[in-house]
Each structure stands twice: as C-alpha cells, then as structure tokens.
Amino acid sequence: MSEVMxxxxxxxxxxxxxxxxxxxAWKLSLARSVRHVFVYPGNAGTQSIASxxxxxxxxxxxxxxxxxxxxxxxxxxxxxxxxxxxPDDVVVNGIEEYFQEVKIPCFSPSRQAAVLEGSKVFAxxxxxKHGIPTARHSSFDNLEAASEYVSRNFVDSDHRVVIKADxxxxxxxxxxxxxxxxxxxxxxxxxxxxxxxxxxxxxVIEEHMDGYEISILTFSDGKTFFxxxxxxDHKRILxxxxxxxxxxxxVYSPVPMxxxxxxxxxxxxxxxxxxxxxxxxxxx
Numbered sequence: 001m002s003e004v005m006x007x008x009x010x011x012x013x014x015x016x017x018x019x020x021x022x023x024x025a026w027k028l029s030l031a032r033s034v035r036h037v038f039v040y041p042g043n044a045g046t047q048s049i050a051s052x053x054x055x056x057x058x059x060x061x062x063x064x065x066x067x068x069x070x071x072x073x074x075x076x077x078x079x080x081x082x083x084x085x086x087p088d089d090v091v092v093n094g095i096e097e098y099f100q101e102v103k104i105p106c107f108s109p110s111r112q113a114a115v116l117e118g119s120k121v122f123a124x125x126x127x128x129k130h131g132i133p134t135a136r137h138s139s140f141d142n143l144e145a146a147s148e149y150v151s152r153n154f155v156d157s158d159h160r161v162v163i164k165a166d167x168x169x170x171x172x173x174x175x176x177x178x179x180x181x182x183x184x185x186x187x188x189x190x191x192x193x194x195x196x197x198x199x200x201x202x203x204v205i206e207e208h209m210d211g212y213e214i215s216i217l218t219f220s221d222g223k224t225f226f227x228x229x230x231x232x233d234h235k236r237i238l239x240x241x242x243x244x245x246x247x248x249x250x251v252y253s254p255v256p257m258x259x260x261x262x263x264x265x266x267x268x269x270x271x272x273x274x275x276x277x278x279x280x281x282x283x284x
Contacts, residue, residue, distance in 0.1 A: 007032045013055075013075050014039045014046070015095065016086025022046050024084055038078060040071060072098040080104055089168050092118035113278055120173075120204045121166045130277040133269055135162070137206035143191040146203060147184055154180040160208035165190055167199030171235065171247030176208070214255050216266065220275050227271065229254040230263070 010033050014025045022045045025037050029051050039046040042054030055074065068090075075083060083099050085091050085108040094111030109117075116123045127134040140146035154161050161183050165173035173196050177183040183205075190200035218227040231253035237243040 008035045010034050010081045011079050012037045012082045012084065013078070013080045014042075014084050014086060015071070015090060017041050017043050017046075018086065019045075021086040022049075024086060025049055025052050028084070038075075038080065068093075068095050068098040069101075071095075072102050072104070075099065075104055076102045083107065088114075088117055092168065112282075116274075118168055119166055120164045121202050124204055124206075126277065130273055132273050132277075135206040135209050137204050139166075139202060139204050140191075141202040143187060146187050146191065146205060149205060150180055150183050150187065154183065156180075162206050162208050163187060163190065164204040164206070165196040165200040166202035166204065167196070169196040169199040172196070172245050173199055174235075174245050176236075176245070212255075212257060214258055215251070216271075218271055222275075222279060225271060225275050227263075227267070230258045231255065 010031075012028045012034055014021050014028065014037060016024075016039070021039060022043065025039050025042075025046045026049050028034050028037050029049050035051070037049070037052040038055045039052060040055040046052055047054045055078075081104070083096075083104055083106040085095060085106065091108050092111070092114045094114075096106040096108040096110060099106035116126060121139045124134060124137055124139060126132070138149055140149065150161060153159075157180070161177060161180070163175045163177065163183060163186050167173070175186045175190070177186050187203065189195045190203060194200065213232065214230040215233050216227050216230050218225050220226075231251045232255045233251040234241075234249050235245045235247075237246050237249060
C-alpha cells in the first residue's frame with residue numbers, strides 16, 4: 001500500500017526561474033501535503049504565490065560555477081523533503097546527485113539518463129542501437145564533411161533536411177532550411193560561426209519528415225512507466241508555422257488527432273524499448 005503523506009507536512013524546493021517553474025511551484029502550493037514551497041532562483045511570479053518564497057544567496061543558475069553542493073546544503077537547512085528540477089541544463093549537469101548525497105528526494109532524471117536530452121548525437125545512436133524508430137540521419141563533427149553530405153544527397157533533390165545542434169540550445173538548436181543551399185548556410189552558421197556556441201560543435205542532419213508533432217511526458221521508476229496525455233508544442237516564432245524555432249510559443253493538451261491506437265504504438269515501439277534499454281545499460 002502506498003504511503004499517504006500527512007496534510008501540511010512537506011516543504012518543497014523548485015529549481016528554476018521560468019514559466020515552467022512558476023507552474024510547478026503553483027501546483028505544489030495547492031497540494032494538501034505541502035506546507036511551503038521555496039523556488040531557486042525564482043522570479044516575480046513565483047514570489048507572488050501563496051506559501052511560496054524565492055531563495056537567494058547561492059550562485060545564479062546562469063553562473064557556470066553554480067554551487068550545486070551549496071544549494072543541496074541549503075535545502076537540508078530548510079528541511080526540504082522534495083526537490084523538483086525544471087531546467088534541462090542543470091538536469092544534464094547532474095544536479096540530482098547532490099541532493100541524493102544529502103538524502104533529499106529529487107524529482108529529476110539521473111545525469112546518465114539525461115544524456116538522451118543533452119546530446120542529439122548520443123540519442124540517435126541510442127535509438128539506432130536499440131531499434132527505436134527515428135528519421136534517417138547522419139552525424140558530423142566536421143563542417144566540410146557535413147556540407148559535402150548535404151551537397152551529395154540533397155542538392156537537386158525534392159527532399160528537405162533538418163539540422164540539429166548536438167547540445168542544449170534553449171530549445172532553439174533545430175533549424176528547418178527550405179533548400180539545400182540554405183542548409184549549407186545554416187551549417188556554417190552553426191559549426192563555424194558558433195551561433196549555438198559549443199552546442200553546435202557537432203550536428204545531426206536528418207531527412208525532413210512531414211506530419212504533426214506531439215510531445216509525451218512519461219514518468220518511470222525504472223521498472224514501470226506512466227504517460228500524461230500528449231501535448232502539441234508550437235515552437236516556430238511566427239504565425240503559420242514560419243520562422244525559426246524557439247523554446248516554445250505555446251502548447252495545448254490533449255491533442256484530438258492522436259488516437260488510442262497511435263498512443264499504443266508509441267508505447268510499444270518507442271517508450272517501452274527506451275526504458276528497457278536504459279535499464280539494460282544501467283542508466284537510471
């Protein structure tokens with residue numbers, strides 16, 4: 001039987017400073033079991049939530065020398081019983097390990113599992129290795145080789161490409177060139193001019209796939225998994241699905257066009273083999 005927490009007994013800490021963290025803090029503040037919510041570093045919106053305070057005094061999240069150990073120690077002092085991590089970059093950097101050290105439950109993927117988010121090259125190789133469906137692609141860490149690949153396969157072709165910076169780029173690291181010529185310019189911008197900084201030192205070039213895009217948030221304890229209803233994220237900055245990608249202009253859920261048959265196929269072909277592969281490789 002699962003344990004039921006007493007009312008008004010838990011102090012939570014949300015790490016992050018954006019709209020996502022505001023939503024997390026607000027929802028946690030409404031839980032009967034939660035006494036207080038701290039947010040680090042937070043924003044004006046999180047500070048205005050009832051029973052919620054921003055935390056100061058530790059290096060800012062944007063500081064490359066973020067003191068994760070100091071934040072974990074502060075959480076211990078504040079008697080925090082649950083930490084929820086928002087930003088993907090601190091997840092990839094392994095922040096949850098520091099809360100594990102002080103024995104505070106942390107809702108976050110491990111550093112090892114988070115590589116699937118932190119490196120598109122790794123993710124593609126992982127999918128290929130474990131037979132998980134994905135678009136046809138090639139990976140490159142050299143501009144000349146990447147440009148030659150586009151010229152050989154997509155110039156004078158009806159097929160379009162998608163170029164993805166390997167690392168994290170605040171949700172903006174995927175470009176959708178309309179022509180092969182534009183793709184070559186984008187490669188120079190990413191790999192030579194550093195428009196995405198070191199995130200673009202390697203790239204994935206894949207064949208463009210037509211259709212609708214959905215996102216599914218799935219939670220796992222390492223053995224079983226549970227998914228929320230699908231959402232559709234609209235990333236491009238202009239109306240009519242035009243312009244460059246952003247971290248997200250808006251999302252809605254559920255998505256009416258996604259049938260139960262499609263969801264079952266996603267479970268069977270993508271989610272289940274992914275979690276089985278993570279368990280097999282010991283990456284939880």
